[in-house]
Amino acid sequence: MHTTLVAGWAGSMDLYELAVFDPSDPVLDPMWRQGMFVIPFMTRLGITNSWGGWSITGGTVTNPAGTLGILAGLFHLSVRSPQRLYKGLRMGNIETVLYSSITAVFFAAFVVAGTMYGSATTPIELFGSTRYQWDQGGISMGLPWYRVHTVVLNDPGRLLSVHIMHTALVAGWAGSMALYELAVFDPSDPVLDPMWRQGMFVIPFMTRLGITNSWGGWSITGGTVTNPGIWSYEGVAGAHIVFSGLCFLAAIWHWVYWDLEIFCDERTGKPSLDLPKIFGIHLFLSGVACFGFGAFHVTGLYGPGIWVSDPYGLTGKVQPVNPAWGVEGFDPFVPGGIASHHIAAGTLGILAGLFHLSVRPPQRLYKGLRMGNIETVLSSSIAAVFFAAFVVAGTMWYGSATTPIELFGPTRYQWDQGYFQQEIYRRVSAGLAENQSLSEAWSKIPEKLAFYDYIGNNPAKGGLFRAGSMDNGDGIAVGWLGHPIFRDKEGRELFVRRMPTFFETFPVVLVDGDGIVRADVPFRRAESKYSVEQVGVTVEFYGGELNGVSYSDPATVKKYARRAQLGEIFELDRATSKSNGVFRSSPRGWFTFGHASYALLFFFGHIWHGARTLFRDVFAGIDPDLDAQVEFGAFQKLGDLTTKRQAA
Structure with missing residues (x-):
């Protein structure tokens, strides 16, 4: 049935083209100028005459073909496949036939599409000239791709x-x-x-x-x-x-x-x-x-x-x-x-x-x-565009009233400067001044504010080529676990040194209020003087889901110390989005990258087109030493190699 449909379409299309084809002028009105599609293929195979009494060329052509196919067919009829080859290529499976047939078809389709670049099988008289004959001056002078405008x-x-x-x-x-x-x-x-x-x-x-x-x-x-x-x-x-x-x-x-x-x-x-x-x-x-x-x-x-x-x-x-x-x-x-x-x-x-x-x-x-x-x-329009692109790239990356953090996420500088951390501590200090307990003061911190104070929301943490949303990186935030406060066995409050923006890993270091290192997670035993085990560090949570919960076993304390490097600690769902744990950038980062890149590109375009328009006469070959007084453009015909640059 498929063969019937294909053959029927070919025959019907052929009859339609023969009905509308005018063979009177094969030089200035050939078949390809008239939009014929199947007549060129018949002509290519040797069909040149019509029952209507006309001929494409005035003669006849024969084209014997198929000898190789006949020999290959006779070979496969007379020789059986080896068993290993038969099983290895699944020759007994009809889907193997389907697969190999499709392979042959798409291979042939790619080949014939390529021959339309020009070959002996696609003569100019039947299919017309190729674009490359124009581009390379083979027939006439055409426009290369970068001049089409x-x-x-x-x-x-x-x-x-x-x-x-x-x-x-x-x-x-x-x-x-x-x-x-x-x-x-x-x-x-x-x-x-x-x-x-x-x-x-x-x-x-x-x-x-x-x-x-x-x-x-x-x-x-x-x-x-x-x-x-x-x-x-x-x-x-x-x-x-x-x-x-x-x-x-x-x-x-x-x-x-x-x-x-x-x-x-x-x-x-x-x-x-x-x-x-x-x-x-x-x-x-x-x-x-x-x-x-x-x-x-x-x-x-x-x-x-x-x-x-x-x-x-x-x-x-x-x-x-x-x-x-x-x-x-x-x-x-x-x-x-x-x-x-x-x-x-x-x-x-x-x-x-x-x-x-x-x-x-x-x-x-x-x-x-x-x-x-x-x-x-x-040129001047491009200047306006790249100027605007630089401006909005700046307001997006550095932050402004036009780029609210609720819509685009925090900026990297808010992490670098501890912007949200300072506001959280200010609110806690104000609560303590009002005779609230530490637990009450931390419990009144909005979850939204605590979430901003998390390095995973820093747009500069997303690396190059990391496609996808932030949720695809560290996961979907489910809840705030609370603020961890670390203390050594002497009761001193310790603070985990936070990871800077451009670090992928960072040593776990705990300092006291004066900035003196009191504990760490050592890289090797020889340097374990300040280890969590030696110093006896404990952690207690205030606010959040773990409010009032404390841990003293070193493994758990070190786990939360590592997480405290990244700011406030959140429970993250990595299963829903199949998150891989690698930080992504926010739309703030993508917008800035895109607009800064295009601004630089457009800046180059402004210089390019500005130079072209200011020095158009020089680029065209008209210089101050030109002896003939001609009006520039009077003889200019676009794409014509014969146009003279000066009067004869």
Whole structure:
């Protein structure tokens, strides 16, 4: 039946092609120009004549083939396989036949796909020229892969089309990624398993702008919701996908209908772009969007506000923000600066846009900055992008009001400086000053605050090429065991020296309040003067699940001393996510790495394209010593080797 379907398709396709094929001009309108697919293969095997009375070449060709196949078939008919070979290759199993047949088919498919690069079996007369004959000048001069964007160089309609398509791809990725993250996200524990522990990348950005509810009935802050409204996480994702589809259609429309009157110069009738005016339009519109975001969305005048939290990431929620117009507005950790900055920058953009719409650039400036060249626009646009990428990479890695730790996780510097540890000790000291017991004071430490003070949440602990979320590394945090306090046999309180960020292993050292080493876990017996056994170290837990529990056996004490190197001690579930115990980075680390890398790449692109546009005449071979007075570009035809560089 399969053979019937294949043969039937081949015969039917052949008859259809013969019905539409015009054999009248085999030179300028050959079969491959007419899109014939099976006729070339028949011609290749020797079929050149038609019952309609015409011939492809005017002669006949015979092509004897199959001699090797006949001989191989006769061999296998007359010779039996050795028993070892028969059993070893499982020749008695029908699935062996299926497997080997598939192997033969895909091998043949790879081979014939490769011969389409050009070979004796794929003649140019039947299948057309290859791209490599163009690239290497075998037939004519074509465009190499790194020059393909020149096809939109002098084509405003299609330049617009490809930019709309780029927007479609970006919006489509964002919407699709959001839906994927929502499918795998577990909102059940926002304290010990927040979005950043699960490796969410786009959900934090939606949350930062005011999206907190899901059509699934859950809220990012915990609890359930009955009426999430249109702008839920799913609503935003769906809007991006719909927008992507509309942009996709618009891009196709502008590619097909590229020759619009709006792109034509009234004086010459040729397609052209008034780049200074377009710059003014874009600046004005982006200024309006910037001002509107700051004045309405962030302030809550017409919008939800943004995510705002305290310095320790405990009380975060979406709320309106008043603009900060004083010097405090320049503090990167003051949310009010976000509103005031957008209002101020938007106002400046609107005024600058109106200026560029109403004032023409001086001729010297126009020529000096190459304002008439689209590559100038590319170069300066890349500059704006890489500048923004460097800024957001910095605010993400070092922390700011725009990158709350509840959404993106702590920064590495909060571990390095003992930021959360100091706040925990401050709270405990305040509790003790109010006559609380040590157990009561530690029991009042929020689990959320204790979890931040754990090295596994440090984004710099994730190494290169360690894909996956933090949960895939050390596991899903289940509960805080409590704060361990170590004491020697003399009753001195000992503190475990914490592991620095860039260490994979670190010696277990316990010091007293003055920083003097009192105990350790030695590497060998000869150095066991300060061993846990010799010093008689014990551990007692305060707060958490082990509140009030103490241990004195050396093995258990050393176990918790090792874990105390990593900050507060948590029970971790490594089975659910099949975690392998190797620390991963948070979305804060991934975002920074990606944006810093692309910023460097775009910086190079800015230098490259800026140099190309500023020294375009030099690169084209026109230098100050050129004796012939010719207008550059008058004879320029893209990709034509015969174009003269100067007048004859």
